[in-house]
Amino acid sequence: MSQHRHPGAPDRAGAVPALPDLPEATVARLPEYLRALHNLAETGHETISSEGLANAAGVNSAKLRKDLSQLGSYGTRGVGYDVGLLIEQIEYVLGLTQRRAVALVGVGNLGHALAGYDGFASRGFRIAALLDADPGRVGEEINGLVVRHIDELPRVAAEDSIAIGVIATPATAAQQVADQLVAVGVTSILNFAPCVLSVPSGVDVRKVDLAVELQILSFHEHRKASQTAFPTAGGSALTALPGGLAVTESQEAIGT
């Protein structure tokens, strides 16, 4: 696939470099690889094997190689991957070569924290606007940005060319906010409100529900507890606090 190009940058000649329709599972892991690669770069590594990168990212190496091969990959047999080159590649594929502007709606408890989260700025995003429906919150300054009223969304979207909307409102307000975001042309939404959003096709929604994460962990706690009730059953699993560290793979066993 994409036979043997090692250009300094991802093929910026003719029309768009063909973003090759990656499997969703792969897309979801690329950010993790990217983070691991940045760590490696900072600690002076210029090259890394699939095994090494897989460990740093918490996956197994076969999966990693297959994922990277999807991008038309840039490894050297017998050597490994060029860290800098791979960072460029992945950032390009993820569309991080331009810093995307994010509008955050809902500046309550969670919204405050998100507004101040460094991780966004350091990893390709710029929080360009804070919005809220509560007049009592409008005007407040958070982290150098002034909270504006949600009715100003159309103006804000135009001025800052917002690419992504983040919803951190109560569930009751979320659908309305989503509608407003869609109306001003936003086609990607990250939803922290615990509810399902209806959006037109062509608009992507991802949802993060903090309580759901805990509930999934709770299920596994429950299972572990009910298993220890039958000391004989269950096979070799689950010796509480055994000696060695499990491979990082254990994260994955629980899935995303």
Place this chain on the structure above:
Amino acid sequence: MSQHRHPGAPDRAGAVPALPDLPEATVARLPEYLRALHNLAETGHETISSEGLANAAGVNSAKLRKDLSQLGSYGTRGVGYDVGLLIEQIEYVLGLTQRRAVALVGVGNLGHALAGYDGFASRGFRIAALLDADPGRVGEEINGLVVRHIDELPRVAAEDSIAIGVIATPATAAQQVADQLVAVGVTSILNFAPCVLSVPSGVDVRKVDLAVELQILSFHEHRKASQTAFPTAGGSALTALPGGLAVTESQEAIGT
């Protein structure tokens, strides 16, 4: 499967009711069904069809039926599911019949927000302790809880019988905190720090990385943009802002 029991409560007679080894994909959706069911209960529904519940939860009805059938399910053909009964069932399976105690480590920006997040309390969890390594933060009161020093973790864990640890520290501190949690017997960890954790087998880790979510959305933005560059290619997909609302399924298309 589990032929025809409709007990008032999930079979509390002999030894543990056999938690039937559910597929991870199903487990991850149960919390969503539960939330939808609570909504339905509040709006006075006593019964709901698979179609109706599937809509409320943002999945398709075949998937929902298969998921519920895994629990030995409690539906009536020709009628639907009993909302109250199903809530009991799912809460039992998820281990939410006991309110689990959570220790939150790291009371920075994000930790503050999590400490104040209502969704935990209202959905089966109790934040029992706030911990931080920074002496400057110890003693601060957040939402009725006083921040204690991380060195007190062993005492805290024993007193409050902590079931789940939440890590909201910087990435540099996360592994050490995880080790400390594991050392005091915590077997479930929710990690907000952008790094991979190594833990012994038998310990479950789930990771939430806010920047990763945005990066995945960024990929899809990038793809959408590069597709519109070729108006002819791509087939019928992606008419920007078309008329009808997409089925709630669009969330899923992006996958979790």
Place this chain on the structure above:
DNA sequence: ATCTGTGAATGCCTTCACAGCA
């Protein structure tokens, strides 16, 4: 007539194992 529960089919993802390049 309606709606659940489920075999069967399909498709996606992961893992294995090795061919082939450096």
Place this chain on the structure above:
DNA sequence: TGCTGTGAAGGCATTCACAGAT
């Protein structure tokens, strides 16, 4: 020799479509 890239196999998850209960 060492490590990537990839066919092939196997395992999960989703979807279809209908038998069967009420």
